[in-house]
Amino acid sequence: MTESSEKRTVLSVKNLTQRFDDNIVFEDVSFDVYQGEVLVIVGGSGCGKSTLLKIMIGLQKPYAGQVLYQGTDITRASDEALNEYRKNIGVLFQSGALFSSMSIKENIALPLQEYTDLDADTIDRVIRMKLGMVNLAGYENHNPSELSGGMKKRAGIARAMALDPRVLFLDELSAGLDPITAVELDDLIIKTNEALGTTMVIVTHELESIYKIAHRVLMLDKEARGMIAEGRPLELKENATDPRVRSFFLRQLPENQDEQRFYAD
Amino acid sequence: MTTPRNIDGQDGYQVSFQKENESLLISLKGEFGLKNLTAFTREIRQAVSGHAIPTLTIDFSQVKYLDSAAALAFVQMEQEAASRKTNCHLANLSEEARGIFSVIHPDVLTRRPFKPEHTGEGVVQQIGQASLSIGRDFVNFITFIGDLLSALAYTVTHPATLRGKDVLFYVQRAGVDGLPIVILIGALMGLIMAFMSYLQFKQFGANIYVPTLVSFAMIKELGPIMTAILVAGRSGSAFAAEIGTMQVNEEVDALETMGFDPVRFLAVPKVLAAVIVVPILTVYADVSGILGGLIIGVTTLDLTFKTYISQSIKTIQVFDVVTSLIKAAVFAGLISAIGCQRGFQVRAGAQDVGKFTTSAVVAAIFLIVLTDSIFAVMLYYVKRYSVFA
Numbered sequence: 147m148t149e150s151s152e153k154r155t156v157l158s159v160k161n162l163t164q165r166f167d168d169n170i171v172f173e174d175v176s177f178d179v180y181q182g183e184v185l186v187i188v189g190g191s192g193c194g195k196s197t198l199l200k201i202m203i204g205l206q207k208p209y210a211g212q213v214l215y216q217g218t219d220i221t222r223a224s225d226e227a228l229n230e231y232r233k234n235i236g237v238l239f240q241s242g243a244l245f246s247s248m249s250i251k252e253n254i255a256l257p258l259q260e261y262t263d264l265d266a267d268t269i270d271r272v273i274r275m276k277l278g279m280v281n282l283a284g285y286e287n288h289n290p291s292e293l294s295g296g297m298k299k300r301a302g303i304a305r306a307m308a309l310d311p312r313v314l315f316l317d318e319l320s321a322g323l324d325p326i327t328a329v330e331l332d333d334l335i336i337k338t339n340e341a342l343g344t345t346m347v348i349v350t351h352e353l354e355s356i357y358k359i360a361h362r363v364l365m366l367d368k369e370a371r372g373m374i375a376e377g378r379p380l381e382l383k384e385n386a387t388d389p390r391v392r393s394f395f396l397r398q399l400p401e402n403q404d405e406q407r408f409y410a411d
Numbered sequence: 412m413t414t415p416r417n418i419d420g421q422d423g424y425q426v427s428f429q430k431e432n433e434s435l436l437i438s439l440k441g442e443f444g445l446k447n448l449t450a451f452t453r454e455i456r457q458a459v460s461g462h463a464i465p466t467l468t469i470d471f472s473q474v475k476y477l478d479s480a481a482a483l484a485f486v487q488m489e490q491e492a493a494s495r496k497t498n499c500h501l502a503n504l505s506e507e508a509r510g511i512f513s514v515i516h517p518d519v520l521t522r523r524p525f526k527p528e529h530t531g532e533g534v535v536q537q538i539g540q541a542s543l544s545i546g547r548d549f550v551n552f553i554t555f556i557g558d559l560l561s562a563l564a565y566t567v568t569h570p571a572t573l574r575g576k577d578v579l580f581y582v583q584r585a586g587v588d589g590l591p592i593v594i595l596i597g598a599l600m601g602l603i604m605a606f607m608s609y610l611q612f613k614q615f616g617a618n619i620y621v622p623t624l625v626s627f628a629m630i631k632e633l634g635p636i637m638t639a640i641l642v643a644g645r646s647g648s649a650f651a652a653e654i655g656t657m658q659v660n661e662e663v664d665a666l667e668t669m670g671f672d673p674v675r676f677l678a679v680p681k682v683l684a685a686v687i688v689v690p691i692l693t694v695y696a697d698v699s700g701i702l703g704g705l706i707i708g709v710t711t712l713d714l715t716f717k718t719y720i721s722q723s724i725k726t727i728q729v730f731d732v733v734t735s736l737i738k739a740a741v742f743a744g745l746i747s748a749i750g751c752q753r754g755f756q757v758r759a760g761a762q763d764v765g766k767f768t769t770s771a772v773v774a775a776i777f778l779i780v781l782t783d784s785i786f787a788v789m790l791y792y793v794k795r796y797s798v799f800a
């Protein structure tokens with residue numbers, strides 16, 4: 147993302163509130179996602195990161211608020227409008243969510259066959275290109291069960307990227323991966339973002355990876371029931387005054403809370 | 412020549428061709444992506460094919476949007492041109508377009524897959540595979556029965572290790588919850604049987620034998636078999652799906668590493684519950700079958716309630732009732748054992764769970780029928796040479 151160019155908003159989240167019965171997950175969360183940026187959503191367990199992501203991809207309806215994409219509120223959109231929106235986004239689920247009954251090739255071919263008029267040869271070439279992009283060239287006939295965790299994620303990214311989405315959502319990007327695989331994945335994200343200019347919204351809590359890939363970080367907090375910080379990751383680490391933000395980025399328990407935490411758990 | 416296109420729309424684009432001496436200039440304008448890929452590639456191919464062009468230049472200066480699939484198509488055109496000895500040049504690429512072209516590695520497009528595409532086997536091979544898998548299946552099942560029996564023996568000698576709560580849970584699932592359907596089907600079967608036999612018997616004026624037929628058939632064969640098939644469909648499949656899903660979630664592995672024997676922990680309660688519950692269900696099925704027949708007997712056959720019942724009781728022998736219950740218990744053991752065994756066979760994935768659940772039900776029904784025929788022959792000789800004769 148070039149700093150100087152004026153920021154074009156791709157997605158706009160406005161006053162989003164989600165609650166289940168009496169349990170308020172978050173209240174009044176507003177932010178914009180800009181064209182070409184890598185936005186990372188962080189926060190402790192149970193702060194509603196994944197819920198927020200699910201609302202942004204239209205899997206869950208919020209209690210109140212809007213998510214605007216090209217002027218349409220996708221939280222209240224008709225099924226057709228929502229489907230149209232979904233062709234413009236790609237989602238990588240936590241465990242890859244590759245269809246286990248299909249080969250990697252068939253997994254990636256699915257959206258291409260369904261949503262484009264490409265012939266079989268072209269689809270085949272597009273699949274090879276996508277697999278090449280995620281460094282999985284040659285694995286098209288493998289089954290998901292034959293791939294390692296990191297490879298599954300990369301194949302998941304290839305499937306999510308099949309339709310060249312404008313926005314790519316990635317849930318728990320490097321959770322459960324070894325450090326080297328995680329670094330590879332980070333590099334892949336950076337490379338893809340720089341080359342294709344794909345806007346990315348990532349949920350993660352791997353600090354290393356956040357410093358490396360994030361252009362901007364949003365932090366949610368369970369007690370605050372909403373957003374408590376926003377900014378560039380290094381700035382947040384160095385300048386944040388909020389103890390919760392500081393403790394997250396410095397990887398420490400908040401002062402004088404050590405003992406409380408210990409006994410509370 | 413130019414081919415104008417509406418470029419106001421979302422996927423609007425325009426391709427114009429300019430021919431100068433030996434070279435062709437193709438100017439692109441607008442958005443190029445998956446949506447219009449087929450259209451613009453066809454257009455360019457048509458213009459390029461047919462005549463030899465020494466130099467081909469594709470001008471990207473007015474491209475507003477390009478996605479990786481479109482870039483791939485241009486890379487391919489470049490390659491095709493090279494094969495025709497045409498000098499092809501992609502001109503005026505913007506920074507973004509350059510980035511997109513950078514992710515396309517031409518060698519990747521032609522690389523052979525590490526694994527060949529899965530193709531179907533020949534008939535001979537399929538027959539061989541099928542025979543092998545039947546053999547393997549048999550060995551697996553026998554091994555599992557061995558495991559199960561040793562686990563049961565352990566449970567009998569160490570009753571404290573039995574998870575009583577689990578047994579009660581499955582007693583409720585397989586038994587109490589299944590009772591209504593067993594009673595309903597039993598009653599309907601008795602009713603149908605009585606009505607059908609009445610249609611035949613009335614020709615000889617042998618109406619009085621309808622209760623005999625109904626109670627004899629229900630107790631000896633239909634009651635146990637029907638109950639067993641219902642339990643196979645309701646509970647055998649549930650056992651397979653439950654253990655299969657645990658297998659997928661690595662819960663079975665977790666049990667094993669914690670030092671529990673998965674068979675003892677998961678299969679024994681289910682098998683015990685089934686063996687307790689299926690004979691009881693069979694009694695309900697028998698009784699409701701006879702009562703179903705009674706409805707026809709009283710309403711259509713002009714038999715009194717008392718005659719019908721006394722005819723039925725005259726037919727029923729203790730030997731038949733006892734063997735029928737033993738048969739039901741054996742069926743229960745088989746159904747639950749095969750359900751659990753199929754569950755443990757699941758390796759990975761949702762498809763496996765479905766496959767083995769289906770197989771659990773099919774195999775259970777097959778075993779029910781097979782064991783029933785064995786029982787039929789065996790009981791005949793037992794009765795003939797025993798004190799019951």
